[in-house]
Amino acid sequence: MNPFSIIALFLIIGLVVFIHEFGHFLLAKKNGVGVIEFSIGMGPRLLSTVHKGTRYSLKWIPFGGSCLMLGDDNGIVDPDAEEITDKAHSLAEKNVWARISIIAAGPIFNFLLAFVLAVIVIGFAGSDKPYVQGVIDKYPAQEAGLEKGDLITSVNGSRVHLFREIQIYMAMNPGKSLDVTYVRDNQTHETTLVPKYDEANNTYYMGIYSGARYGLKWYETLQYGLYEVKYNVVTVIKSLGMIFTGDLPMTSFSGPVGIATTVNDMVEEVNTSMADESFSDRAMTMFLTLANFVVMISANLGVMNLLPIPALDGGRLLFLLIEAVRGKPVPKEKEAIVHIAGIIFLFIFMIFILFSDIIKIFQ
Template sequence: MAKLSNVKVNEFAVGMGPALFKIKRGETTYALRILPIGGYCAMEGEDEESSDERAFNKKPVWQKILVVVAGAFTNIVTGFILVVILTCISQAIATTTVAKFDSQATSNAPGGMQVGDQIYRINGARVHVSSDIMYDLVLDSDGVVDIQVIRDGKLVDLKNVQFPMMDDGNGGKVIRRDFWVVGQKKTFFNVLHESFFQTISMVRLVWVTFLQLFTGRFGLKDLAGPIGTTAAVGQAAAAGLPDLLYVAALIAVNLGVVNLFPLPALDGGRLFFLIIEGIRRKPINPKYEGYIHFAGFALLMALMVIVSFNDIMRLIKG
């Protein structure tokens, strides 16, 4: 988008930290950096005043906003494309209709779910595709869930549906889904429907998880850095192509959503300043904005050290 907007790009980097490889083509240096955590596009006039006519600071606010959000949007679109591929190679598409319960099910107790129920909401959240069921159950903490289903063509509210719990591997408990859903044959339209809403589910999961860092539901020990991400990708690759595609899609969507958080040094932080610029009709002093982004970058690097340490400890403990 920067190139399309005729903004001078000084460097385009994949990853962060020291450069492993650099090559210059025209006015732009292309770099591969050591930490596999996103990347950046360094534009002329982005953090300082520039007299260059093609500098970022010379562009109108609306154009700068498009440039800033383009990277995150591209990541999310990449995740969507990977989900489309994953859906296409699957044998069938899972619906939200209950097919059967396992032998130790508790959610089918009197007043609970029945075979043939189409799950419509879980704890107030709309369920569009089967992945919504998994995400919404994972976010529940006590195993007692309010579910709204479509039964015989009517909406039915099921209060306090009890699900079995299981160990999460980190000393806590998570819900175990005790039922299977009906599958359906793939068509062009239901593949697009499934892929779109599964991507939306990933976006919502990342956002809700981020918010729950502040409520205490999750802590820094639950975050994964580059080492943990690499390990997860390796495990997914060993499990097969579908798992690898799913993890790759989740990582792409995660990068896109996180990058839009209104935090210094992220594109969301720059977007926040651009919105202020649009309201004030004049930019924030680039020097002060640069200080804020630098401080944010330092905090992000400190966070990366912490989560990388947690990754290493998890690998050591197995």
């Protein structure tokens, strides 16, 4: 990796983790919960300072982070955090809905980050509205009557706002018959087609192409920012479903090594394709490319953290929701056993992803 790719990688991961932990931090403070330490990174502290009883740390390993709250880690406190060691500021003493808001804030802030960056990217570069830019001769789309300029609005009853939604639907439903609704000259039309298999590329094609990005009005930019977040959230949820049903391999997951490889590839692509462009144009394209990638990473992290897996935010939220329904918490010792099992599972899973990413590089 070149030096800029390494810097970009650390900035991307640092931003996504910071926003996630800041969500926990902000709602903890709003609910009067003492924050013992707010840290970015893992391992030994590189830089550290204490302010109003909270230690703020930057750690050596540039992955991960934490927002350690009073009463959230077996009562462990920092000796410098004397101002927040009283019981009234303990997370465990807050009502269940306050605790739910604090735990849910991390993933929610990841979705907010994805939305803000999506709006910025769309504001500068537009969005890939599902217009048909052209049709390929003797392919199903042409035979079904689709023409250049048609705006596809739904596929098999699912609303379509981005051209990528059509592409991902076909990738997840190869060869499936498509009921397509489209608009031409302000008139709505419907047609049905069956994608054609291409042996050379081992995939199915409708026979349309697009990929252009269209400028939007300011209010449309906000609207399409939401569509962008929705697209990433729905895609990761459907992908997870396909992994569990065996339609996608477990190696589809990527960890830090996979993210690093992707970031390096994007940086190299921009540098190569814009070698003759001005520095300002290259810098703007680089920013928009990486920002668009952060949209995906942040939305994915939000979804993954909401999964009901022990030790993740979603697992903790599940126990809190059970408490809200029962009117009393699950015994701490039983919850601890479940979370420990979750930590062991996540550790094994992370090792698997690490080796999978390394194998991908050599392949």
